[in-house]
Amino acid sequence: MASPVSSLEGRTLTLDRGGRRVLADLSFRAVAGRALVVTGANGAGKSTLLRLIAGLLRPVAGDLVIEGGDPDLTIAQHCHYFGHQDALKNQLSVAENLAFWRDFFGVADGTVLDALDRVGLARLIDLPAAYLSAGQRRRLAFARLLVTRRPIWLLDEPTSALDAASEARLLEIVGEHLDAGGLVVAATHLDLPFARIDGLRLGPAIVGEAA
Amino acid sequence: MASPVSSLEGRTLTLDRGGRRVLADLSFRAVAGRALVVTGANGAGKSTLLRLIAGLLRPVAGDLVIEGGDPDLTIAQHCHYFGHQDALKNQLSVAENLAFWRDFFGVADGTVLDALDRVGLARLIDLPAAYLSAGQRRRLAFARLLVTRRPIWLLDEPTSALDAASEARLLEIVGEHLDAGGLVVAATHLDLPFARIDGLRLGPAIVGEAA
């Protein structure tokens, strides 16, 4: 990571979706080397929070601040977002899919083959992505986080669809990212055995009209 | 269920996908009143097996046989398939979505309202499906299994995206189906606390040329 981020802070964030208030006055702080684990019931706003950090949604009030990092870049550009959708093209091979995102995200931090090896897909490198199973697709999507290092990882239910072995491997990779001074914000309803966890529990969906 | 099925048996099933052998010489037997839980690593062929039973994929060798059931119908027509996709149309209301599938699948076994009530969506009956959250969508998709009873339920990671309360409710409904003499074949990586379980573990993905 070129320019490490030491903390990511949300201050009284408020956000509406589809005319309803989903996050109200939410504050949190994620620090380098620790995982902030966001929990809450279905519809509590976990995914919404991650998308907010990723710059895909705009809050109606409140601020998002980072310490450290590259001042020329936005916060979103310090983040990798690993959500439910895999952004894979069925017509491209495994390697082509990954190589594109490496090039698109700029400075490469390792080869495509290494990354595929880490997630256990090295043998499938030339297969069209259409042929992958649910879990394999998810691992390929995760490999994207490895080819271009960005300091903040936003993981939305990262272990869903993964088998036990893959889950262990994913947790290991996340652990290494934390050890290297990275930040992780993860949304989940399962218990994720990360080493150093800060918790953030979102209340039941706040039901009300947008101001 | 008009014509109960007493067992579903696979005999030396072999299946290729994308030129590779995914299932080789697989045999299994699922019996009424018990859940056959299929486990295995990512890419082991769990979803493939379910889709094979559902008649969506054809084996290159082997047979699928049921005992009991309606001799005029194919095996697939005895099955409900509950996969990752929800087959909901955002433009239709909750009731319209469910009513369509009830009518399409023929003999109705209960009203739309009852089914929605079972999955806790009764109050949303007139709402467009677009307004539903991820968990609500999945429950609505599941309600489809209740409006037209078919004896065999094929569940692919049924609890994914559900929070704890919803999961418990789903397991309860599956339990009732088993009690009523139904069959369940479920693919999962999590431990599903069904009452009466038969296990089927698929080997690691067989990577190789199709014969």
Add this chain to the structure above:
Amino acid sequence: MRLIDYANPTRFLGLVAKILPWLAGATIVTFAVGLWLVFFRAPADYQQGETVKIMYIHVPFAWLSMFCYMTMAASALGTLVWRHPLADVSAKCAAPIGAAFTFLALATGSLWGKPMWGTWWVWDARLTSVLVLFIMYLGLIALQETIEDPLRAAKASAVLTLVGVVNIPIIKFSVDWWNTLHQPASVFRMGGSTIDASMLVPLLIMAVAFSLLFVWIHLMAMRNEIIRRRIRTMRMIEAAGAE
């Protein structure tokens, strides 16, 4: 109360409730005066005879069809730049009215054209540009109706509205240019560039009357739309509460 306070939909509704009766009265009175002038005072044109009476509605409709689009464009700016909460309500409600007025400009023009030009329709610059405007209204309505989420619909149609503004002068200009190539324009000109006061006054009064009508209908439609959105919100709340 500062102007900004009207940004609050509830305040806005209160204001509308106060204004509407006055607006209704003013519209009806202006129409009465205008129509009386048109039918009992205004002279027949020496060239066109009594058909000139069509002018008193045709021209206001034509003006308003463009005015209404500019209202939408201003609202579009309000939506995209200032994110004013009422701007997209305004834009959305202006579209059907604009479409209706444009349709009437086309229809009354055609009805005037048949006796004057001997044809209902020619592919001439002005006519075609108005037809394109009509189509753009319908396209905007279709877009708004199709995107379910009102906020997203508002932003999409705001972008389209603004792009369309750029296009309007281009359409007019280029079509003029294109027209000279093939056949001489048959654009009607009043005998002389100025209109006699005996016609101009009724025309202007009718124009004012139609503008008042526009504002009246627009405000009522905005009120409906605000309530519609409240209902939508409440149904979603009901949905979430039901979990």
Add this chain to the structure above:
Amino acid sequence: MNALLALFAREWKLAVRVGGGALMGALFFLIVVTVVPFGVGPDLNLLSRIGPAILWIGALLATLLSLDRLFQVDRDDGGLDLILMGESPLELVVLVKCLAHWAATGLPLVIASPLLAIFMNMEPIAIGATTLTLLVGTPALTFTGAIGAALTVTLKRGGLLLAILVLPLTVPVMIFGVSSATAVLYGGMPFTTPFAILAALGLFAMVLGPVAAAAALRHAGE
């Protein structure tokens, strides 16, 4: 039967709820007819001559534009899998989907065409003939287009060739449609001959389309 009725009702609703669906086709048609004079010039004589061809091209394009995801949406949301597991033969399902689509998209086009023909300065008899050919011909376009829609669902890599084969199938329909409409204009040729062929093509497409599309869809899941 009930299943197919329900399907028809649903498809109709879906088509209509996408932005007033039915109107959309007619509106699109209007725009095509508006654009042509911009290209060809405002010569009313010329316009009336190419009128039938323009209306037919507009109808083909409107059909293609709205058809191409007829099955894809169902495949993407998993509905196709469930349809395959139903008790209705897939051929009939395709037929019903096509009919609903035509009723929501094609029929409004046919209804709007006399009005647009006036814009094109066509004569009453030509207007009648064109509308009639469109009424008979647009279902054929829909059924043929359904094959293409089914193929786009299945196409992976090699299947491109098939797509090339489908669109040319619409050429005969187009040609006989336009020539029977213009036969009335020039009088060189009887109206009934090409019209009879058009009707025959329509019936043929009604069988071929669903059968071929169903065959393609069966392989879509694999």
Add this chain to the structure above:
Amino acid sequence: MNALLALFAREWKLAVRVGGGALMGALFFLIVVTVVPFGVGPDLNLLSRIGPAILWIGALLATLLSLDRLFQVDRDDGGLDLILMGESPLELVVLVKCLAHWAATGLPLVIASPLLAIFMNMEPIAIGATTLTLLVGTPALTFTGAIGAALTVTLKRGGLLLAILVLPLTVPVMIFGVSSATAVLYGGMPFTTPFAILAALGLFAMVLGPVAAAAALRHAGE
């Protein structure tokens, strides 16, 4: 820069491998040109006169056919979210996507047009002029169409709506494209004036299209 090159390469690969869209466009173009003579009758003179207009109308409609999934695929698979998080400005991303789309869809049309012009009995000079105007004008159509594609990105069956939104915006391009092509035929007017305006419109669309489409896409994610 590298990012945009990679994007271009990927878009190109996708367009070529999926094919469906690109091919449908070219085939549709061919059908338009095949069908018009049947409507106009066998008058070769007339055909050569309206030839440029027909080619232009065909190109316009063919572009519409393939545009509707320009951004939709990326939105549906989540790729758009990642693109928004990249360091490349969204406007440039849209520009590059349009260019790749044009290279895969529009360019084949341009290349095919001289051949089709021969079908239309056009003279060499008119063929040259029409091809040149298409070469300059079709990118403008793509850029304008991109706005419609971005506006309808959230809709499942938005093809027709897209066409309705985009067609009025493409009218100026059509007018100047056709008139510079026909200027050569009649000689009444210099070729260069409308051609220069066409080129200017192309440049304008190249700015306006990406900016407006990017604005629409930014809001679509919310």
Add this chain to the structure above:
Amino acid sequence: MDLGNHAGFILASYGLSILVVVGLFAWVVLDGRAQRRRLAELEARGVHRRSQGQSQSQSQGMGMSRSAQPTTGDAR
């Protein structure tokens, strides 16, 4: 009042204009009534916007288990 030999066109244009304007007006009025009726229905059913009923909506509780009790009575 004599409208000359083109009276038909004049009357047609005024008639059509009145028809369309009145139609537009009627639509707005009827739509307004329908919306207000639906709003009243919702309010009668006890649905509130946040500004009026925050605490109320939060006490409704979440999770499937709650709706295990038949809530269909107030479903419609």
